[in-house]
Amino acid sequence: MKEERILLVDGHALAFRAFYALPELNAPDGMPTNAILGFLNMLLKIINDENPDQVIVFFDAKGETFRHEAYKEYKEGRPPTPEEFKSQLLLIKEIMKYLGYPVIEIEGVEADDAIASVVRILEGKGSALVLTADKDMLQLIRADVKVMRPIKGVSTFKVYDEKTFEEEFGFPPSSFPDYLSLIGDKVDNIPGIPGIGSKRASALIQQYGSLENLYEHINELPQKIASSLKDKKDELFQWRELIRLRDTLCISPDEFKGGGERNNEALIGIFQRLGFKQIPERLGLRVKDVDSRETRSKAGEGEKTPNTEESQDWSKIVALAFEGRGRYPQSFALSRCVLAEREGSFYLLEPKGDDDYDALVEKLREKEILIWGFKEFTTSIKKAPFEKDKVWDGKIAYYLLHPDKSSSKEGLAEIKKMLKSEEGLDKEALSLFDLYGKISSEMDEALHGLMYRIDIPLSVVLSRMERKGIRLDLDHLWKVKQELERTLDDVKASIDMAAGYKVNLNSPKQVGWLLFDHLGLPVIKKTKTGYSTDVTVLEELSRLDRPEALVAKLLLDHRELTKMLTGFVQPLIDAIDPKTGKVHTTFEHTSTGTGRLSSRDPNLQNLPAYGDWAMKLKEAFVPDRRDGIFIAADYSQIELRVLAHISGDKKLCEAFERGRDIHAETAAWIFGVDTEKVSPELRRMAKMINFGLLYGMTPYGLASRLNIGREEAKTIIDRYFSAFPKVGDYIEKSYEEARKRGYTLSLFGRRRPLNEVTTVVGNSTAALKRVAINTPIQSTAADITKIAMIRLDEALQRENIDAALILQIHDSLICECSAKDEEVVSGILKESMESAVELSVPLEVNLKSGRTLAEV
DNA sequence: GCGATTGA
DNA sequence: TCAATCGC
Structure with missing residues (x-):
């Protein structure tokens, strides 16, 4: 197997080196170019000489790093970065993208730490060449890792491997941080130990290997040196930590493979503007003179570039792939996220604080965003990140086209194929562009309208509802549970007694045997596999005028009680988040064939509505605050x-x-x-x-x-x-x-392709007929409620009212607010719902309010 | 009729 | 996987 060789470029350090090494150079328009020119010369020379299989370029992203936190003097006293350099750096990044080299900047992480991480991950998988101007990076040298540094100017390089490093320093690369901490680093404002220069430091590390061992033998050292070492012991170890590269990031170079294609057109444009001649020549590009544009197009070289055949302005579009950790939704938080541009540049973020989110939001400003799962993303960053009409959600788009497929097995396989998500976030982000191209063209005007006007805005509303959750009175729930258990035990005992036999009452099979074989009751209905024992059957049996009817009657009670206990009370108790004391359901808006929402973990859309037990259960749902109330608003006969x-x-x-x-x-x-x-x-x-x-x-x-x-x-x-x-x-x-x-x-305009309806057994014509009749009605009603939810949310925000939508049960919305706001919230609820759309019949909404869900 | 959930 | 049961 051929070993891959990868070139990791420390873009920032190298460009900085070029900036100071070269005299001032300017483009025709006055733009400084020395850093760009020097950087490109170095990079192209190395690529030409070494011919690596893959090239990745790293830059420092703005933001404080762990080094600033650990050492406040870090990089202090450094003059501000010159503007002439900053502008060139931007252009360098651009050129890298157009060359097809992935550009990696990670918020709060310095380029050399990112490189160190890649080097660590690469161990045993391939060899690496590190191109940098920073001597600190020599610590990365390994049998399969070489470091190249420009010495004098930008044309000659020194290549360090394990052998040459030892020859120069006399100790292994892993001890390099110990060595550097002794001599200090002016650039990073690390002073080092007075009286110890490179000579002495090198000798000390050669002899003792590490700082730890050096202090073990401090008495063997000359008095003067020993005392300054003792003085600075703590600082010295701190400095060494600063110098040590942090290789703990998870960046696999594989993720960036095939990242982008070279965009010759764009490169030619840039080089022309900068007045570069040699660079494009080395790249095999022909730079036209400014006024020969026309002749060239007449000559018609037939060279097509991706951008000319499509009307899209891809530079305004960015794809976002993300990963979260924690329980969804209440503690779900963004853990990694990759922004990709179409030409293959990447931006990686592993957010830790609010600042990181703000930086991310900043990055996304003015961009169209391609994403998979906008609701989940919104939940992960705990706020609506950007203008809703700037978001294109592939999950929603796919759902709008194939509502029955998106939750089925084949649908999932199809998506997987398109997203290649198992190959990493970067691939996933890139493939969103493909998905966007494929799916967008299939969507008609109406589906676009549904996505931008309903499903995407709704994502934000649902995310808020999920995070808000509903408070449960655990004490009350426990009481209900115990009461249920007691009653259930009684019923079980009675059944055993009346039937004279013990069977598993949860097993329809055994119940069937008990009723029909053991007790000899008449069979009412059969299922595919045996006797039917459903409610209608038990009700009929219990009406019979014979003693065994009692068993059927008791079985009905048993059914109700077990359903209550194992179906609602216990799952609710289990679902309570111990930290918040609430249940946080997940609303799926891309899972039903008709466009309805669904609710799971726990399902709060199928709580029992009638009966004593239902009331007892719903009494456990209470407002989040002391003076809170629930207001329920139901569409009447929607x-x-x-x-x-x-x-x-x-x-x-x-x-x-x-x-x-x-x-x-x-x-x-x-x-x-x-x-x-x-x-x-x-x-x-x-x-x-x-x-x-x-x-x-x-x-x-x-x-x-x-x-x-x-x-x-x-x-x-x-x-x-x-x-x-x-x-x-x-x-x-x-x-x-x-x-x-x-x-x-x-x-x-919501659609449901009939041939994709899989929920219907056997796909019989009769069944499809039912779907064709029911779906348009149910879909329309579902969309009306969705529009009402969006309008309600807007109204509450606009009027700045302290109320929250907490639950949607298809035709009913339930809000929570302070008792004193009851009237105004009721008004807004009713208004939002009744005027959601104008039909040829009026929409009517009934309101109810109360202290618990049982009252509404 | 559909969707979610549970238990065998 | 199926039967059963809650909601709409």
């Missing part, structure tokens, strides 16, 4: 209203415009009675039909829910459609249109 709007059915619309009880109204029309005379039973049936409609329920499904015959169900459905003909038309048309288009379409 999906039916959307159906009314989409279908344009006159009667349905009218019913909503007049603010009627929609289920009673439906019953009146179906069964041909006066609205006032609708019995609760008829209303219940109408309600079932309305829901069934929305879910695309079949006559069979309706029959089983209403516990009526299939024929009867069909009659009712027929009567519904003759009462609301336009709804019937919509249902007829929606599937055909979706099939023709290949995807369903919501009011806001």
Whole structure:
């Protein structure tokens, strides 16, 4: 196997050397160029001589480093960096990018530490050449690491390897920091030991090897030297630490491979401006004279560059890949992050404090940002980092195109292939550019609108909700838990007694055996694998007039209690963050086929709503502050209203415009009675039909829910459609249109390709029909709530009101605020939700407030 | 009807 | 993987 050789360039030191070594030189426009010219000459010479397999250029990023913290005098007294140098440094970085060499600057890390880290990681994997002007770096020398330094001017270099180093200094490179700390370093403001110069220091290290050993034998030294050494002992060790390079960063050179391509066009432009002739020649570039532009294009060399064929201004676009650590969301923090530009320059950040985040935000100013997972990134830096319309989120874009794929297995594989994320953040960042190119062209105007106006702004809102969390009263929850456990034990005992046999009540299989084989109860329903024992079956059994019905009754209780305990109480207790005393759910906005949100860890969107136990459970959800309250705002019948709007059915619309009880109204029309005379039973049936409609329920499904015959169900459905003909038309048309288009379409343009719907078992036509009917309605409703959330968030920020959105349950939003703000927050909630969109029917919102979630 | 979660 | 059950 051929060993790779990598050239690591200490850009800052080398350019600085060139700046002072060369006389003042200027471009035609007056721009100083000596550092650029000197630097390029050195770099190109070495590349030419050594022919490395890979080149990486490192620069110091601004910001204090650990050395400043450890030693306040560090680099003190150094004159400020001359402006003429700074401007050249910027251009050097630019040229490096266009040459296709990765440029690495890491906030708060000096270039030589970064190089040291790469050298450490490279150990045993390949050899390295370090090009620097800084003698400190000689400590990096190893069998497979050489260091090259310019001596006198910029044209001659000295190459140090293990052998030449020992020849010159007489001790191994690893002792170099000990040696340097003795003689000091003027440049870094390290004074060294008075009376010890290079000669004596070298002799001492040769003899004793290290500072530690030197102090062991301090009595063997001449009196004078020994006493100044004793005087400065602490400082000396501190200096050595400053001089030692920190190689603890994790930078793998592999991550930068194939980083960028050479951009000849851009290089020619720069060199032309600088008036350079020789450099472009050495690079094989032809610099045209300023006024020969036209002739050249006429000559038509046919040389295409990436930038000319695309209208994108790639320099304004930066890709951001990131990694976080800690539990999501409450303690999730950015651990590493890479910014990449399209030509392959990188900027690495391992943030530690707020300043680092600010620096990152600064870096991103004025840029378009490509990212994967904007919500997660926002959470990791704990604030909205930039203008929302500047963000392009690949995760969202992919989801908008393939809502059913983005959470499935093949979808994941597809993304992995595109992002190559297993190869490191740098590759991931770069591949975002590919993804952007591929996906953007597939997205139509409407999908773009959804991304920029809904899903990306929503990311920020969701991130805030996740981090805020909801407080739980653990004492109360414990009491509920114990009460449940006690009751459950009683129920279990009763079942054992009544059944005369002990089985695992959590196992449907064993329960089935108990009920049907052991007790001989009649089989009501079967599943694919055996007896069905679901609620409807148990309810029917419990109505039977025989003693074994008691077992079914008790089983129903058992089901409810175990669901409560293992499904809600225990998971909630486990989910409480011990530090905050809250639960922090994660809202996924790129996981459902219809565009709804989902909630997990814990799922707070499926808390039981009715019943004593549900209330007891919800009493545990309390406001974060003493005077706090919850305000819940629910859309009334949002999906039916959307159906009314989409279908344009006159009667349905009218019913909503007049603010009627929609289920009673439906019953009146179906069964041909006066609205006032609708019995609760008829209303219940109408309600079932309305829901069934929305879910695309079949006559069979309706029959089983209403516990009526299939024929009867069909009659009712027929009567519904003759009462609301336009709804019937919509249902007829929606599937055909979706099939023709290949995807369903919501009011806001949200799509769902039918052939990607995997959730449907067997992909039967009937199932697809249901999807085609239901998805546009559910998607539209989901988007209305999302818009309301964004508007609410904006309004709360704008009015500077101390209230927080804490929960979304599809058609309901729950806020937390101080009791004294109840009225104003209620007003804003209602207004944000009701005017989120203008449909042909009004949107109505019901409000409720209370001290716990049980009250709202 | 869908999504999430649990337990066997 | 499936059945069951909570929400919408």
